[in-house]
Amino acid sequence: MPAQAKRPKPAKLGPQPANPAELIIDGTLASNEWRLLPQSDEETEITAASLAPGKVILPYGIWKALKSDLSSRKTEIGVWLDSDEGAELIGADAEALPLIAVHFPAFADGRGFTTGRQLRERYDYKGELRAVGAFMRDQLTYLSRCGFNAFAYEGEQSLLGLLASLNDFSDSYQAGVDQPLPLFRRRGLS
């Protein structure tokens, strides 16, 4: 029997990430090659077999239920974590994933910053780490310092403006994914 992902009905579904056609990856504009499956509160049944071919980012719940059945499609199955789903849920599986997206349901919800950092630093995740949802242009430096290298921006500002914001700061005090040494280890103290 293949596993079936019958989503437990959430009391109320929060905002879902959009999946814009264009995004920023590694500091340049790129077109989006991935579909993104939103969470759903309908009693839909998804199985590995019913999942259309091609690159798709699954909500964590579905990915978890189907991951063993999808092992043959490793390079085209990604996961997205909602803001209340921490990096430890993926844990050691991160290493083999091509893409993990972290959802920011509101720009003020900063849980995803921790999730990003932990995926990179604790679980040694090397693939694409994509911010999705309602984050803002002015969060891009923070996001990239937390390990995000892809930004599927939903807002109204131009992606070129976003690119500029990536370089708002030329240096930083504390350790981050981009600069693993805090400034006090780089000041040339002896």
Added chain:
Amino acid sequence: MYRYDDRDRAIIGDRVAQFRGQTERYLSGELSEEQFLPLRLQNGLYIQRLAPMLRIAVPYGLLNSTQLRRLARISRDYDKGYAHFTTRQNLQFNWPQLEDIPDILAELSEVEMHAVQTSGNCIRNTTSDPYAGVARDEIVDPRPYCELIRQWSTFHPEFAFLPRKFKIAVSGSEQDRAAIRVHDIGVQIVKRGEEIGYQVLVGGGQGRTPVIAEQIRDFLPERDLLSYLEAIVRVYNQLGRRDNKYKARIKILVKAMGAEEFGRLVEKEWEQIRDGAEQLTPEALAWAKSFFADPDYRTFDGAASDAALQAQAEDDKAFSRWLERNSFPHRVPGYRAIKLSTKPTGVPPGDVTDRQLEAIAELADGFSFGEARVTHDQNVVLADVEQERLFELWQAARKHGFATPNIGTLTDMICCPGGDYCSLANAKSIPVAEAIQRRFDDLDYLYDLGDLNLNISGCMNACGHHHVGHIGVLGVDKKGEEFYQVQLGGSSSESASLAKVLGPSFSRAEMPDVIGKILDLYVEQRQPEEPFIDTYNRIGLQPFKERVYARAS
């Protein structure tokens, strides 16, 4: 004092440019009100009842004379010629124009200052003991650790969007003069033998749900400060409530899961990062400490110096009063620390004019190695004054209105801006402070009452620290009218306690009489030399209640 190098300058300069761009985008309509809000807050900019309000960070309260002069100039050029010292050792401008803020930040950056993270849901300015480095009961000077925390927390990429604001206080002495038990994290520096370490407390706070912090670690090695703080804030960032801003502070999380469980989660997180790059190296510690080395103290015969001062005091009652209330013992013989009072009757506590800021700079240059410290009771400390020059300093301070000899007494109140300036207020607070100051202006009476903290807030947000006042006054709204609730028995010291409500609230006109009755009862009931708070702790709330609410017969 910490001095920027090129890297610090670059980072702060980047921030000024970034905020200039953000302000332009807001003014041109590209950024909505809602999007601009967190950006301006993280730069200390509130929009208040009457005008924007800009809160400048004064790291752990330390200012040099160049900075003071620049603050004076900014208050003159961009504001109405005055500024306000806050209870978190910062400084606020109440009337700047939004369009000018980027220029103000640029001016500040020239003197190594900024407004970074002075509001918003991020790690705020770290506060500490205003007598750091000079107090006789000091175990370890807290300032180097405060600076390391400042750097670690500045633009921390992971913690700029926490569930709620986050405040850290550090104490390095036996007496707690930094109120660490009412902070999100309180760090008490301790020594075990020769080894330096920290006791770590979490979950304290004021606001509408006041809580005394609980200890989660009894000895953290010196090198592990930053990784441990990172573990605490990380657990909070993931688990703190985000559905209700009144339940979003770490104190609610710690209460909900219990300090023990919270501590366990922190330790578990910390185990994974403790050996990481944030571990402080001996070089980093030595470097941080090098900025706070002793100034060039002169050598005095302590006994002779004390005797000479004593003789001077005997000759002049006014000087002796000032000495008694406004000076603080120094660990170096022949020196004292001095508190300049910003609280003469009739001036909102903490308010200073541009000229006064310049006067503080002048006094700092003339008497205290060019440095001054903002205190959490909204006064200013000159930490290193030669005893033989105290008389001269006193006269100069008098000339500028700083020598009101009321430090630590009833009229040295902490008071929030209240209904005169703040849109959240239930009631005005400054006029209550002033009415009380006017009623109790007899110095002999004030001295007889001794140490007494009276704290006033205009609403339950508790900016005026009413929960930890020996006497706390809280503005409440009763059917659209301003009333005041009185609380007794609070303290923010090492034996921290929260004040208890006395009973039904009073009109503003009644307040001086109510305070009078409380003081009368204290004077009747006290034992020799017993301060108010000890009498209260001995006899309890009930006798005060009976006195204040007794029917006139």
